[in-house]
Amino acid sequence: MIDLSLRVLRTDVAGMPIDWIGYQDAARLYALKQVLYPMGGMLFTIHGGINAKNGRQSTLDVHSIVCTLGHSHAHLKRHPSYTPPLNNKTLFRRDAYLCLYCGKQFQPSELSRDHIRALSRGGADIWKNCVTACKRCNHHKGDLTPEEAGMELIAVPFVPSHAEYIYLSGRRILADQMEFLLAHFPRNSPLHERIEAPA
Numbered sequence: 001m002i003d004l005s006l007r008v009l010r011t012d013v014a015g016m017p018i019d020w021i022g023y024q025d026a027a028r029l030y031a032l033k034q035v036l037y038p039m040g041g042m043l044f045t046i047h048g049g050i051n052a053k054n055g056r057q058s059t060l061d062v063h064s065i066v067c068t069l070g071h072s073h074a075h076l077k078r079h080p081s082y083t084p085p086l087n088n089k090t091l092f093r094r095d096a097y098l099c100l101y102c103g104k105q106f107q108p109s110e111l112s113r114d115h116i117r118a119l120s121r122g123g124a125d126i127w128k129n130c131v132t133a134c135k136r137c138n139h140h141k142g143d144l145t146p147e148e149a150g151m152e153l154i155a156v157p158f159v160p161s162h163a164e165y166i167y168l169s170g171r172r173i174l175a176d177q178m179e180f181l182l183a184h185f186p187r188n189s190p191l192h193e194r195i196e197a198p199a
Contacts, residue, residue, distance in 0.1 A: 006043050007170065009065045009177045015039075017166045017184060018068075026062050033069075040064030040176045064174050084165035086127055088113055093168045094160060095132035096194050101141070101151045106134050116157070118143035127159040161186055167195075 007020040010029075013036065021029075027046055029035050040063045048058035084090070091113055097105050101114075114133035117123030120143050131153065133141070141149045160168060163184035167173065173181070178195070185191060 004044070006064075006172060006174070008043065008062060009040065009166070009180065011039070011065065011067050013067065013069065015067060017163050017181060019166065020170055023062055026066065027060055029066065029068055030060055030062070036067045036069055038063030038066050039180070040066075040174070064177055065180055082162060083127065083159055084162060086125065086130065090160070090165060090168040091127075091130055092132050094127075094158075094164075094191075095155065098132060098154070099134035099137050100131040100153050100155055100157075101133055101137040101146070103154050104134065110134060112138045114138045114141065116153070117145060128157050131155075131157050155190070158190060160191075161189070164189060164191055167191065 004023050007022060008026045010018045010021050010026075012018055023044070023046065026035075038061075043062050043064050046060045046062060048060065050057050088111075089108070092108055092111050097108065097111065099106060099111070111132050112135050114131050114137070115123045115125065116129050116131060119125065123129050137151065141151055146153055161184075163181055164186075167178075167181045167185075170177070182192070182195070
């Protein structure tokens with residue numbers, strides 16, 4: 001049975017990861033001849049219509065990673081000042097679903113976004129000022145700084161690179177996609193250790 005929920009990792013001409021796309025978008029890119037070449041393993045074959053002249057059914061092999069043509073702003077995402085958008089899903093995944101105050105792991109529904117320096121005290125809603133916190137710890141801290149609340153952060157928050165953000169926003173990442181993304185992570189990325197650690 002073909003699993004059409006699997007996502008394709010799309011890259012630009014330079015081989016930099018751009019985003020995740022579904023099979024419909026992948027098929028459209030193939031049809032528009034915007035796929036330069038596949039880089040990953042084959043995910044599935046899509047069957048199309050029957051050719052009236054030769055009676056053959058068209059097929060399209062969709063791969064897990066595709067290098068594409070087209071207008072891409074991926075070069076901007078490599079710029080040192082680039083910051084990916086902040087949302088709870090990627091924040092919680094960056095912090096491995098751990099409360100960075102008590103150190104316990106939680107389900108996403110039990111977590112919240114904590115601003116190290118509260119918004120009410122001039123803090124910003126940015127990656128370096130946000131950490132994952134369980135609701136209990138977040139409530140206990142309130143609008144205090146961790147020092148004022150007598151709480152200590154167990155990890156330093158960081159801004160993910162674009163490749164790290166693509167990983168953080170992925171759902172079911174296949175082995176070849178993961179290997180490709182890891183090759184684009186900064187050498188000192190804290191995610192290397194978290195991903196390679198045994199579950």
